[in-house]
Amino acid sequence: MHVHDILAAAPLERGGTTPLFRQLYAHLKEAILDGRIEASVRLPATRALCTLLDVSRQTVQAAYEQLMAEGYLEGAVGKGTFVSASLPVARAEQDAAPVAQAMRPLSPRGEAMASGMARVRHHDGPLRAFRVSMPGLDLFPFDTWRKLEARHWRHSTARLGYGDSGAGLPALRKLLCAYLKASRGVRCTPDQVVITAGSQQALYLLAHLLLAPGDAAWIESPGYQGAVAPFVAAGARVCPVPVDAEGMDVAHAASRFPDARLAFATPSHQLPLGVTMSLRRRLELLRWAERQRAWIVEDDYDSEYRYTGPPLASLQSLDRSGCVVYVGTLSKVMFPGLRLGYVVAPLALAGPLARARALVDRQGPFVAQAALADFIAQGHFARHVRRTREAYGERREALLDALQARLAGRLRCGPSDAGLDLCVHFDGDDDEDAVARRARDAGIDLRTLGYYANPDAGAACRVDPGLVLGFSAFRPDEIRAGVRTLEQVLVG
Known part of the structure; x- marks a missing residue:
């Protein structure tokens, strides 16, 4: 042409x-x-x-x-x-149909990264009962938060350039250190605290820093699937470990996977079963890590919320050999969109972790960190924790009472003394996937226990079929209405 x-x-x-x-x-x-x-x-x-x-x-x-x-x-x-005469000669494809461009193959590491979160379900659509692991945004003092952020946007322009450390804002690290000491018994200095973009980034960095490709890592099953993905992306050999009434079965893991280099555990409140690791198991896990020179990553994702007594001391508080890396998040106590978490690492690990964080993200958002530091220093954080703990306790009671009144004999409740969710097991032969589909069609949001299971886990990791019901984001009347709908789904 x-x-x-x-x-x-x-x-x-x-x-x-x-x-x-x-x-x-x-x-x-x-x-x-x-x-x-x-x-x-x-x-x-x-x-x-x-x-x-x-x-x-x-x-x-x-x-x-x-x-x-x-x-x-x-x-x-x-x-x-x-x-231009210097352009490479292109071959004209006149009157030819466009040829689809073939995707160049990803590296094995790239494939693992791209597919790592494939099994993780993200929240979508409007909020409805019983969405799991969701804080009550109706309880957060957003007006106060906006004022704190606005002050830093107005008066902190000199600090909006590049920072010099991947560890995070020093003032926030100092305040978090004091808070964790008082509330969780965590033994640390501000130099051991590294601020991350949520716990997900923390786990990604730790998986790559602490494990070589092929290293074995213990992971609870059933357990949080978002925690599995970073270890898979790091090339680790994921070793599913069963969970019983005392938490992670350390003896089973030690006998089945003796060469593991890391254990990922949720001692204070296990997702999804809701159990708390016994002191016997905690000491057993610490002895194993010390003996094997292995790491323990303690995920303490919602430890602020315990309804039958004060929050339990962390596993890190029992560590005497420097093997526990403590991971926390602000997503559950503040709001998920904040995207701030933290790691308390042994001092020798804190420096490499901060430099690795700077590699993937240079530095955290200054205004969010500065506003959070003010939020803690001015007492808003402590008041918010107290307020939400009381409100979530009422919402938990509303759920337990409604389930007892309407579904006793159909559902059996698991431990309910902590967290934002409640695990329930079927007393009959209900199919959990079919129940979840019918519930979704009826307007409520359920997670099955099968969703939390590692697909490669063996018979030792099997648990009775059931559901996980989130209660923290819903008022008591919304919870009672949701249980009525669940009754219709189960009973007909």
Whole structure:
């Protein structure tokens, strides 16, 4: 096809949102790249082309100038405008159907990263009972938070440039250190605290720092599937470990996977079963890690919420050999969109962890960290924890009472003394997946226990079928209405 015909066929959309010169520029660029207009070909003069296309000369000049600036065209006054002679020759595919571009293969590490979260279900759609692991956003003092953030946007412009550390804002690390000592018995200094973009980033960094490809890692099953993904992406050999009434079965793991280099555990409140690791198991796990020179990653994701007594001391508080890495998140006690978490690491690990965090994310968001530091220092954080603990306790009681009143004999409740969710098992032969589908159609949101199971786990990790019901994000009346709907789903 002659260059005159190619240009005459330019699909210019008059009156559209894209300027005409940008449309002409794109048409010419595509024709040059796919070889329909070859290198060194002379283009029509601007006056001729504006007449051909019925556009202003300014439109043609702007398109030509942009293409010259990017190296597609060259020329001089009095000589004309040419396609650059230095461009590689492209083979024109005239009158041929577009050929789909084949995806270049990812590396094995890339495949693991891209597929690691495939089994993780993300919250979508409007909030409805009984969405799991969701804090009550109706209880958060957003007006106070907005004022704290606004103050830093107004008065902290000098600190909005690049920082010099991946560890996070020093003031926030100091305040978190004091809070964790008082509430969880965590033994640390501010230098051991590294601020991360939520616990997910913390687990990703730790998996890559602490494990070589092929190293074995103990992971609870059933357990939080988002925690499995970072270890898979790091090339670790994931070893599913059963959970019983005392928490992770350390003896089973030690006998089955004796060469493990790391154990990921949730001692204070296990998701999804809700159990708390016994002191006997905690000491057994610590002795194993000390003996094997292995790491323990303690995920303490919602430890603020215990309804039958004060929060339990962390596993880290019992560590005497420097093997426990403590991971926490603000998503459950504040709001998930904040995307702030933290790691308390042994001092020798804290420096490498901060540098690794800087590698993937340079530094955390200053304003969010500074606002959180103020939120803690001014007492808002402690008041919010007290308020939500009381409200969640009432919501938990509403759920337990409604289940007892309407579904006793159909559902059996698991431990309910902590957390944001309640695990329930079927007393009959209900199919958990079918129940979840019917519930979704009826307008409530359920998670099955099977969702939390590692697909490669053996018979030792099997648990009775059941559901996980979130209660913290819903008022008592919403919870009672949700249980009525669940009764209709189960009983008919």
